[in-house]
Amino acid sequence: xxxxxxxxxxxxxxxxxxxxxxxxxxxxxxxxxxxxxxxxxxxxxxxxxxxxxxxxxxxxxxxxxxxxxxxxxxxxxxxxxxxxxxxxxxxxxxxxxxxxxxxxxxxxxxxxxxxxxxxxxxxxxxxxxxxxxxxxxxxxxxxxxxxxxxxxxxxxxxxxxxxxxxxxxxxxxxxxxxxxxxxxxxxxxxxxxxxxxxxxxxxxxxxxxxxxxxxxxxxxxxxxxxxxxxx
Amino acid sequence: xxxxxxxxxxxxxxxxxxxxxxxxxxxxxxxxxxxxxxxxxxxxxxxxxxxxxxxxxxxxxxxxxxxxxxxxxxxxxxxxxxxxxxxxxxxxxxxxxxxxxxxxxxxxxxxxxxxxxxxxxxxxxxxxxxxxxxxxxxxxxxxxxxxxxxxxxxxxx
Numbered sequence: 001x002x003x004x005x006x007x008x009x010x011x012x013x014x015x016x017x018x019x020x021x022x023x024x025x026x027x028x029x030x031x032x033x034x035x036x037x038x039x040x041x042x043x044x045x046x047x048x049x050x051x052x053x054x055x056x057x058x059x060x061x062x063x064x065x066x067x068x069x070x071x072x073x074x075x076x077x078x079x080x081x082x083x084x085x086x087x088x089x090x091x092x093x094x095x096x097x098x099x100x101x102x103x104x105x106x107x108x109x110x111x112x113x114x115x116x117x118x119x120x121x122x123x124x125x126x127x128x129x130x131x132x133x134x135x136x137x138x139x140x141x142x143x144x145x146x147x148x149x150x151x152x153x154x155x156x157x158x159x160x161x162x163x164x165x166x167x168x169x170x171x172x173x174x175x176x177x178x179x180x181x182x183x184x185x186x187x188x189x190x191x192x193x194x195x196x197x198x199x200x201x202x203x204x205x206x207x208x209x210x211x212x213x214x215x216x217x218x219x220x221x222x223x224x225x226x227x228x229x230x231x
Numbered sequence: 232x233x234x235x236x237x238x239x240x241x242x243x244x245x246x247x248x249x250x251x252x253x254x255x256x257x258x259x260x261x262x263x264x265x266x267x268x269x270x271x272x273x274x275x276x277x278x279x280x281x282x283x284x285x286x287x288x289x290x291x292x293x294x295x296x297x298x299x300x301x302x303x304x305x306x307x308x309x310x311x312x313x314x315x316x317x318x319x320x321x322x323x324x325x326x327x328x329x330x331x332x333x334x335x336x337x338x339x340x341x342x343x344x345x346x347x348x349x350x351x352x353x354x355x356x357x358x359x360x361x362x363x364x365x366x367x368x369x370x371x372x373x374x375x376x377x378x379x380x381x382x383x384x385x386x387x388x
Contacts, residue, residue, distance in 0.1 A: 061385065086386035113383050140382040160388040 004044040008224040011050035026102040045103035055093040064088030085156035085166035095173035123153040125215035150193035301358040337361040
């Protein structure tokens with residue numbers, strides 16, 4: 001049985017706004033295409049990957065940042081944005097792997113809750129591949145992937161007309177002090193961590209990318225088409 | 232009805248489902264299977280989670296990343312006799328379409344000697360296969376299921 005294909009788009013280190021802009025273009029493209037049965041050769045969507053070039057705090061659908069907090073965070077030199085994803089406030093910045101799968105769930109035969117579970121599984125699997133056992137996903141309000149009481153990967157997804165956006169943010173070598181200025185995901189008293197902190201060595205986003213893609217293909221049962229391949 | 236293991240294996244794909252007898256359980260995850268139809272896993276607050284596939288005659292018990300599959304009481308009554316010919320292309324069709332399945336790791340060999348186990352003990356000793364799941368099912372506590380449902384609803388338009 002032929003696996004569905006997803007276009008792999010690696011942005012490298014770019015401003016968060018660029019990722020959002022590209023995400024919007026993919027959303028419009030996928031929402032414009034009719035029907036649930038894609039003709040063979042058409043992708044089920046795109047896997048957008050980047051490392052944010054600068055610090056940015058984001059709030060979700062349920063909010064998460066008051067105007068006062070927003071002003072304070074901007075004064076620290078960070079961007080502040082509101083997004084349409086689920087979840088509350090979180091931080092994105094250098095050293096973090098941001099993965100936004102913009103997928104037509106119908107073409108993949110996936111329900112939204114399975115997509116969320118699959119994203120969690122990608123982060124858990126990636127931790128395993130990096131030698132970290134014990135990573136586990138937790139249910140709302142603790143959505144995300146945890147090592148003990150420390151969150152290593154945030155998950156915030158949106159789904160409109162079967163098309164997903166946003167995704168996960170995995171701390172590789174993120175400067176975790178940025179998280180001290182917010183209550184991450186609205187969870188008072190919980191910790192954050194990164195692969196570098198857990199493995200006690202510098203783990204870059206670049207290092208983590210190949211095993212992450214392996215995990216993604218394995219879990220979503222799809223092939224990834226590089227963007228320089230013919231369409 | 233006596234069964235050989237081979238015909239039982241081949242039947243996994245052709246089984247249609249009915250809800251298995253009630254365990255008061257909480258929905259946990261969903262498996263996508265064949266043509267996008269979704270079946271909800273129901274979990275007991277215990278180490279082993281027994282799930283029902285709505286409208287399917289199979290059940291799956293999950294423990295971490297391993298799933299054990301069997302058939303319901305209703306289904307075992309409807310199995311054909313040994314030697315019934317089935318289409319080769321149907322074999323394991325359902326399992327391949329189950330998105331979360333990674334690999335079949337074990338087949339219940341006891342059934343080769345004692346195929347009647349499927350009839351006598353379809354939920355326990357008469358299990359059919361075990362498989363690893365590429366999307367591990369996480370432990371969920373009792374209180375979180377409602378929160379999870381709410382969360383999924385909140386992010387969907």
